[in-house]
Amino acid sequence: MAQNSSATHEVLNQSPPFEDVDLFALDRPLVDAVAVNGGAAAEQELSRFGQHWGSAAMATRGRLANENTPRLRTFDARGNRRDEVEFHPAYHELMAHSAHAGIHNSTWNAQGKPAGGAAELVRAAKFYMAAQVETGHLCPITMTRASVAALAAQPDVLASTMPVIATRSYDPAFAPWWTKRGMTLGMGMTEKQGGTDVRSNMTRATRDGDGYRITGHKWFMSAPMCDAFLVLAQADQGLSCFFMPRFAPDGSVNAIHFQRLKDKLGNRSNASSEVEFENAYAMPVGDEGKGIRTIIQMVQLTRQDCAIASVGLMRSGLAHALHHARHRSVFQKHLADQPLMQAVLSDMALHVEASVALVMRLCRSFDRAPDQASEAAFMRLLTPAIKYWVCKSAPGFLYEAMECLGGNGYVEEGILARHYRESPVNAIWEGSGNVMCLDVLRALSREAEAAAVLQELADEVSGLPGAREAVAFIGQAFRRPDSERVARLAVERLALLSATAALNGVMPRHAELFAATRLAGNHAGMYGAVDLANSDISGLLARALP
C-alpha cells in the first residue's frame, strides 16, 4: 500500500489546548478571594462568565483581534477626511461581550453614582477573567467605566451621557453619541513634551458660547473610535478638563484629526493614536483650572484596572504552565511531577494567589470607600503601591510561565507570547513606576490616615515571619528626609505587607509561606529559588488548578 510521504510521525506528548474551561471555578484562589471580600452571592454569575470567556470561541476572537490589527483611514478615495479606525470583527465582538457583562459600567447606578454592594469586586473578577483572554479591547472598556468618576464634576454632562453609558449594548457605529445604543469614552492627556508632567500641556481651550474650542495635539490617545474623550487643555484659569465628542452638537464630525497609529510592542488589538485637535468642539468638565483634580478621579480607577489586568495575565500564564506541565512528559515523567518544576510552579502559584487576594482586597476598599473613611484611606494609600508592585512583577512572571512551556511558549500561536508582550504596558501607562512611588509618598503626607492603615496591616500580619521588621522598615523609610531616594524599597515592602495581610484573610497557611519567602527574606530573582515543603507545594498547586 502507498505510504503518505508526509506522515513521518504521530503528534504525541503535546498538551491539549487549555480551552473550554470555567475560568472562575478552576481558580480556587479567585473563588475564595471573591467570597472573603463580600462577593459570594455572585458565584453563579461569575461561573457563567468564566465558562463563556474560557471557551474556545472567545480564545479565537482574542487571537484574531490581535493578528488583524486596527488600521487608520485618514482620508477617503476622494481626499475627504475620514479619521476612522477600522477594527477586525473579532475586536467588535469582544467589545460587545464585555459590554453585555457590564464591565464598562456595572460599578455605577443609572445616575452615575457608585452602585454599592460588591459591585467593584464582582466587576473586578470579570475584568480579571476577561484579561486572561484579550486585554487590548479592555482599554476602552476600562476608560469608559472610569470616565464616570470624572464626569461627576459636571452634573449636566453626566446626566445627559449616563443613559447611553449605562446600557449594556456596544454600538460601533460612527455616529453622534446621543443617537447610539451605547457609548465608549477615552482620554487624552499625554503630549509630546510631557506625559507625567501634564502641567506642561500646550493644548489651548478658548470659550465659544456655552462650549469651548480646543487646538493642540496629544501624543498618545488610545481607543480613537471612542464616542468622546476627556482631554486636558489650558484655559484662561489654567489646566482644565473637557468632554470632547467625535461629533459636534450640530451633528458634524468634530475636528479630531488622527495623524497616525502607534506601532506598539503589545496591546495590538487596541489602537493608540497621535492626534491633532483643530478648533475641536468641547464642553467643560469641572471648574476651569481644576483639570488635574477632575481627571485624577478617572485615573484612580484606571490604575486599579491596570493592577487587576496584570494579575489576570499572570493567572493565565500560571494556568497554561500548570496545564502543560501536567500533560507533557520528559524523561518518562510528567513535568508536573518533576521536583524542580514543582518548585517553580508552586512558587509562581504563591505569587498569583497573593496577588489575586491583594487586588480583590483593594476592590473591597473601592466598594466601601464611599461609606467608610478607613477603607477610603486604604484605597488612597494602597492603589499606587499595588499598581506599582503587581504591574511591574508581571513581565518577569510571564517570561517564566512561557519557559514552562518550553519552545511552545515562545511562539505566537500560543497565548503566552502575546501576554508577555502585553504585560509591560500596565506599569508604563496611567502613571509609571516611579510616579506611583511618589504618589504613595503623597498619600503618606496625610500622616494620621496613613499611620492608621499601616497599623491595620500590622495587626493583620502580626506574628507572621518578617512582618514586624517590614512594618518598622516602612515606617522609618517614609520618615527619612530622603524618602524619595528609597521610595521603591519602601513601596515594594508596603505592597508585600499588604499582600501578606490580604492572603492571610483568605488562606493563612499560604500567607505564612508568602511572608517567609518574601518578607522574612528577600525573594530571589527567579521563581522556584525557594525551599518549600512537599505538602505546601501540593497544596499550592491543587488550589491553583484542580
Ligand SMILES: Cc1cc2nc3c(=O)[nH]c(=O)nc-3n(C[C@H](O)[C@H](O)[C@H](O)COP(=O)(O)OP(=O)(O)OC[C@H]3O[C@@H](n4cnc5c(N)ncnc54)[C@H](O)[C@@H]3O)c2cc1C
Ligand atoms: C500603549 C500606550 C497607550 C497610551 N494611551 C494613552 C491615552 O489613551 N491617553 C493618554 O493621555 N496617555 C496615554 N499613554 C501615555 C502614557 O500614559 C504615558 O506614556 C505615561 O504616563 C508616561 O509619560 P511619558 O511617556 O511622557 O514619560 P515621562 O513622563 O517622561 O516619564 C519617563 C519616566 O520617568 C519617570 N518619572 C517621571 N517623573 C519622575 C520623577 N519626578 N522622579 C523620578 N522618575 C520620574 C517615569 O516613571 C517614567 O519611568 C499611553 C501610553 C502607551 C504606551
